[in-house]
Every structure is written in C-alpha cells, then in structure tokens.
Amino acid sequence: MKVGIVGDAKRAVAWERHLRPHQxxxxxxxxxxxxxVGEVDACFLVDESDQNLDILLEGIQLGLHCFLISRQPTDPQKLEKIYRATKEAGVQVQFSHWPTLAPATQWMMDRMDRPSYLSISREINxxxxxxSEDEFRHFWIDELGLCMKWMDSGIHHAEAKQIKLxxxxxTAIHIFLRFDNGSTADISIYTGASANRHKRVASNSQEIMDSSVQDQQIRIGRLxxxxxxxxxxxxxxxxxxxxKAALMFLKSVQMNKETPYTAYDAHKLSLQIKTLEKRLSQFN
Known part of the structure; x- marks a missing residue:
C-alpha cells in the first residue's frame, strides 16, 4: 500500500516510524x-487544529480513506456531514479514540462482548x-466514548454531576448511564488526587476484567x-x-470493512455529549 501522511512535519515523521514495521x-x-496528496491507498491526517474536521471532509470528498489523529472532535453538525460523506464516497474513516484503540481495550472488547457492568475511575495528580476546562471535558468525553462503543446499545437514561471549586x-465529575439492553456504566473523574490512577472494571455473569490503564495490565477473574x-x-x-492503531486502520481499508472507531461512532458520541452538557448546565 502507498500511504499519505498530512500535517505537521515532526508529527508526520513520528507516524511514519509507526508504519515502518508493517509489511x-x-x-x-x-x-x-x-x-x-497524490494517488494513495490511505491517508493519515495529523491535525489538532480547529479546522481538522473541514480538512477531513475535504479528504473524504477526494475519495481518500482517512485516519484523523487528533483529540476527539465533538461538533455534531460537522460529524454528521462527515458520516454522510463517508457513505456517499464509499471510504473508511477512523478516529484516534485512544481508549477504544488501545491494545488492552481491543483485547477486552474481543473477549467480552457488551459487558453487563462497566465502571471507570480516573484520579489525576x-x-x-x-x-483547563477543555482538558477536563476531554477526560470524561474519552471515557464516555468507550462506554458507548463497548456497550453498543442505545442509552435509556443518563445522569451527570460536576463539581467546580x-x-x-x-474538580470532579460523575456520570451514570443505563443502556437499553439493561447494562450500566459509570464514569468518575477526580483532579485533586495525590497520584495518578486510572482503572476500568468490566463484568458479565461469567467473569470480571480489571484493567490498569497506565500500564495496560488486565486481571481476568472467574470462578x-x-x-x-x-x-x-x-x-x-x-x-x-x-x-497497532495504524495497522487496524490499514487492514480495514484493505478489507473494506468498518474501522474500530468510525465516523458514526464519533457522531453518536457528539450527540450524547450535547445531551450530558445540557444536563450539567441545568443541575450544576
């Protein structure tokens, strides 16, 4: 495959190194x-700017399979346009939603389809x-995106509470989600901790998976x-x-199948963010 990398030269060179191991x-x-970008089989768009979704849309309209490497975008209108454009152009798009793309998460999602219970706790030194309000916002957005992707069910009810000194x-946020299939998830983030700690626990009736996110270790418990x-x-x-994220994207392009985190996933997440932020503005 011939691959294009678009964006800042230093970051593009770093991503080129990630591609070298792949035959x-x-x-x-x-x-x-x-x-x-000339005739390429896939395009990596490395762009943290406010215009990155416009650039992604341009790439899709050029018929390019694109992997957008950036903080998770949250504009519902632009993401809906991108989702519709991918369908019209027949191209694959992947977003760098790292909680989903991380090797440990991919392994857990392959092993446990739709957990009955998912609990995420992150403590930040x-x-x-x-x-930063924006930094804090993206802490919980990333975890919300993982809950929605892994549960793969409509959200029946959502509650959120945020604390600011x-x-x-x-300082803290707690989000509770009940899904249409009866599963539940909760997200707790706290920024006043003495040390960093990031943990995800998923369970169904057969086993428990306890993941330490920082070191990508998983404990799997069963009777x-x-x-x-x-x-x-x-x-x-x-x-x-x-x-590994680069390889997943390239394989999706090769096999013409959905990427691990699609434009549809990103659009669904943006709509739920809007719902939760409305609730936060009413009760905080």
Missing amino acids: IVQEVELCPHINE YTQFLN DNIHP NSGDHLYFEKQVFDPAKAAE
Whole structure:
C-alpha cells in the first residue's frame, strides 16, 4: 500500500516510524496539505487544529480513506456531514479514540462482548492538572466514548454531576448511564488526587476484567471448580498503541470493512455529549 501522511512535519515523521514495521506499507508520502496528496491507498491526517474536521471532509470528498489523529472532535453538525460523506464516497474513516484503540481495550472488547457492568475511575495528580476546562471535558468525553462503543446499545437514561471549586476549578465529575439492553456504566473523574490512577472494571455473569490503564495490565477473574474467584493476568505494551492503531486502520481499508472507531461512532458520541452538557448546565 502507498500511504499519505498530512500535517505537521515532526508529527508526520513520528507516524511514519509507526508504519515502518508493517509489511503492507510499501511507500509513505509526507505532505503539509490534504489537496497535495497524490494517488494513495490511505491517508493519515495529523491535525489538532480547529479546522481538522473541514480538512477531513475535504479528504473524504477526494475519495481518500482517512485516519484523523487528533483529540476527539465533538461538533455534531460537522460529524454528521462527515458520516454522510463517508457513505456517499464509499471510504473508511477512523478516529484516534485512544481508549477504544488501545491494545488492552481491543483485547477486552474481543473477549467480552457488551459487558453487563462497566465502571471507570480516573484520579489525576493535582500538580499535573492544567486547570483547563477543555482538558477536563476531554477526560470524561474519552471515557464516555468507550462506554458507548463497548456497550453498543442505545442509552435509556443518563445522569451527570460536576463539581467546580469556587465555580472555577473543575474538580470532579460523575456520570451514570443505563443502556437499553439493561447494562450500566459509570464514569468518575477526580483532579485533586495525590497520584495518578486510572482503572476500568468490566463484568458479565461469567467473569470480571480489571484493567490498569497506565500500564495496560488486565486481571481476568472467574470462578474455579471450587467456586472460588481466581485471577489471570494479561500485559500489553502501551508503546505499541499507535503502531497497532495504524495497522487496524490499514487492514480495514484493505478489507473494506468498518474501522474500530468510525465516523458514526464519533457522531453518536457528539450527540450524547450535547445531551450530558445540557444536563450539567441545568443541575450544576
């Protein structure tokens, strides 16, 4: 495959290194603008700017399979346009929603389809928190996107509560979701912790999966023949996340199948964000 990488030169070179281990990539073309990409089989768009969705849409309209590498976009109108454009153009689009694309998460999602219970807890060291409303917002958006993708069911009911010190410093948020299939998920984020901690627990009636996100370790618990709970462990390399995400995208293009995090997933998430932010504005 011939692959194009569009965006800042330094970041583009870093992504080129992630592509090198993959034998299906024969040639990589780096260019600063989407309209300068020649005949390529797939395009990596490395862009954190406010115009990245417009550039992505331009790429789709050019008939390019695109992987947008950026913070998760949340504009419902633009994402709906992008979703419709992908269907019209017949191209595959992947968003860099890292909670979903991470190797440990992919393994858990393959092993446990639609958990009955999902609980996510993230504690952030207060000295490392930038006290940014936007940074805090994307902490919970990322986890919400994972809950929606993994549960793969409509949301029947959602509750959210956010705390700000002196109405300035975002300190904590708790989100509770009940899905149409009866499953539940909760997200808890706290920015005043003494140390970083990030944990996801998923369960169904057969087993529990307890994931430490920072080091990509998973404990899998189930009952043995004596009805006692015992655990196995799986460990993944966090440094391989980008490389594996690139391969998943290229395989989706090769096989003409949906990517792990599609334009439809991104659009659905943006609509739920809007709903939750309306609720937060009413009750906070």
